[in-house]
Amino acid sequence: MTREMTSSFLIMTIAICTLIIAVGPSELLRIGAIDVDGHFTFKPSDLASVSSDFGMLKSPEQPLAVLHPSSAEDVARLIRTAYGSATAFPVSARGHGHSINGQASTGRNGVVVEMSHRNIGTPEPLVEPEEMYVDVWGGELWVDVLKKTLEHGLAPKSWTDYLYLSVGGTLSNAGISGQAFHHGPQISNVLELDVVTGRGEVKRCSEEENTRLFHGVLGGLGQFGIITRARISLEPAPQRVRWIRVLYSSFEVFTEDQEYLISMHGQSKFDYVEGFVIVDEGLVNNWRSSFFSPRNPVKISSVSSNGSVLYCLEITKNYHESESDTVDQEVEILMKKLNFISTSVFTTDLQYVDFLDRVHKAELRLRSKNLWEVPHPWLNLFVPKSRISDFDKGVFKGILGNKTSGPILIYPMNKDKWDERSSAVTPDEEVFYLVALLRSALSDGEETQKLEYLKDQNRRIMEFCDQAKINVKQYLPHHATQEEWVAHYGDKWDQFRSMKAEFDPRHILATGQRIFQNPS
Template sequence: MATKLLLSFAICRLIVTVGLTVDPSELLRLGVDGQLSVDPFDIETASLDFGLISRSEPMAVLHPGSADDIARLVQAAYLSSQGFTVSARGHGHSINGQAQTNNGVVIEMSGGSRGSRLGLGNLAKQQVAVKEMHVDVWGGELWIDVLRRTLEHGLAPKSWTDYLYLSVGGTLSNGGISGQAFNHGPQISNVYELDVVTGKGELMTCSEEKNSKLFHAVLGGLGQFGIITRARIALEPAPQRVRWIRVLYSNFSTFTGDQEYLISMHGKPSTLKFDYVEGFVIVDEGLINNWRSSFFSPRNPVKISSVGANGGVLYCLEITKNYDESTGDTIDQEVEALMKNLNFIPSTVFTTDLPYTDFLDRVHRAELKLRAKGLWEVPHPWLNLFVPRSRIADLDRGVFKGILGNNKTSGPILIYPMNKNKWDQRSSVVTPDEDVFYLVALLRSALDNGEETQSLEYLTDQNGKILRFCDDAGIKVKQYLPHYTTREEWMDHFGDKWDRFYQRKMEFDPRRILATGQRIFNPSSGSTSTVSPW
């Protein structure tokens, strides 16, 4: 108790010193079980994210000991006479300051290094219900830990992201996609129930049957309606091994035709489809050897010039088939049957077999290599787009073969299709209005290596050119992990979902105190009555 009082006193002094508008007594009354910190290390950590493009210092950081701690903090903000904001931060993998806040408190949902030292991890709170095939997890839990826990029961979540060191609440607030989304849908389509702290500080349980409006609002809601403190995730029997295959194409329409053929098989028996379908664009020789393409063996190199790339661009189809050791004797025949209708370059088939967990955690191994070279903690001017199927060829001509040209790239360019019917339109996510749409993700890093085409300024400008090209060409893309700065841009992004999005905001976070780093609504000050959000 003495430590808590001293810490609260320190926070009060800090608030007075920097001239913030919050009444210090409001934070003194919180009485949290975790830790409310103004440690410079915590403040610095919460000021930055994976993008390293935006910086915003909070006045304090909360390491919660329970969902009640979060509810107390948000309620204090909601009832504050002068107002402060609250942002939830998972693994800090945002790219444009979405989890940051000024004049507010950041909640470190995943603990971070300080939370870990204090023993505030929530892994022990996971409950795996084998009979009902679900797992209850803390909102700040990382997916890698969810995987490890469920595998103890021979189970695993159905839908993933490519990178597992992300928080459950973070991906569910955006969508959560990977190569399984064509079949199982995004992660937000595989949730049974949530516990959420709304912008009023109310801790509510919601699902399809209970508080369904809040349930659908929060899923893909960019953190605007509440903070996810618990999620009930659907599970399935976990396979033991994965046959991982990559093949190359030089013709774009052939490449996308095969991708669309593969995802059209999702309604057929499991033996008649692949379990994962992705792909990426290779716009220069160097990309073949980068971290996302390390699959190719140095002893068996592939040269763009040797396979007749059209316009200097190659396309890689990446597919997997899950299996168990007991069925390992049939995997060759199953894969052969699935691939016989594909039209890839015959000499470019690369396969490997590995444990299921190793495949799911493949990007983390690449991360460790980049960290060793000092190439991980650099700015990441990523651009993620959902592109209508009918216009994907135009994007190829204008962007892959046009704007990107033959410049050296510093990160992968992913491209793969998804089925819209696997996305619940009641959620807050917006997707193109076609039955099939593509993710195009330019996951590039800004490197300080003297090459202009890999600088932050150049890549940011190039992202702007890509968006302007889409706008001028009438390609109605939607940003995934969206980032806009004006009300008009956000209204255009949500389209006919805007009115519903706005109404939900006014109902669940009327003072607009949550997730202000998204820059959708301006926080209010004064009374708790509804005022203009702009």
């Protein structure tokens, strides 16, 4: 044994002994004895690395162990052990740890399955160009799925704004961005899944096979199984993107235009429709502002708003290089129908991949200023169309004051593009809006940038919706009591609970969501 090997062996032994003293030997021995092709780690640094998330809102709780699986069978062996134990222990898949409220954690007695950590044996994305789909490992990051599919001139149809998220993680929520109005969320673009249930069974499921599990897992917050493979539907990838932002001072005109745009589904339409709210100097300072480059500066004061709230519509037209002669004309025709402030058109043109990966550039910028790894008290809401104007008055023009501490996204979606059989929950109206308050808290900032202030503001927003009877649904939900979860699921609760009893009867999976009681 070399000196390095001896010292890492010693470190490992000390770590295991410390854990055994802390939690008792039986769990660790049981976990350590599971025969996997990947590996378990008990190293304090590995345990620490999976115990926090992007939200940084909770004090980190280290699990007993971390599994780096090589295959679905590794995941199944772990879950079968947890399921078969006299005292079951929690097992949570962790994608890229980009949750806000500890959803991918297990607490002290569990095992975290590191899905996104590439391991020997985990399969590479496999593209089937003839069939127009790609098969991907559940922990694959969307950015890597994109790279692989582009080699074949293909790409998934529906996206998230940020690509460093895992396939299993976004499919457990919904996966939304400006394409959702047309293609539906990412969960509407999945053809087949391999899932390891809470009983440790590996099940293939699709529209034709194990249908109940298939729909239940999509948007299922990890409650019924760990997704180890997903088959994602593809389309020919565009080469370039014309990216346009225009401003509005009237909320009614802004939402009218957004709703008009999402009603278009033919050849002639924009391919992406989003928008954001500007209640302060946000456009200049927020982390999505790279668009307004020095070559394309924006002075908010130059747009007449009398210091009040502005709204920015963000749209894109995808095209192939061979269409570059006609894209201007096509965009012009589409824009003619819109009623934005005519002096406020900002346009840029870039490669498709650069458009999709746009938030990563902002991440690198924020990282360089130490502003990425800070607490993120985000609040994401689906607001029914019939009440969006009340929400504007009460929240954007009311509770927020004139400071936001981060971008506020707002865009509508069509409910008929969401499969009602999935576990995802949306308001009961044909059109609903995503409102995403994506705030960063700064401990040494102004009072309005502090974590407690922003958390209190979130609480006031929820209270306002409650009092005004605006039937919002949380996206990436976080609820404190089971009563709140029952209200969240509404008509879907009975089905959700009965699926839990069927596929994870001992409540082993994704306990960090805090929907059901811990394992018994």
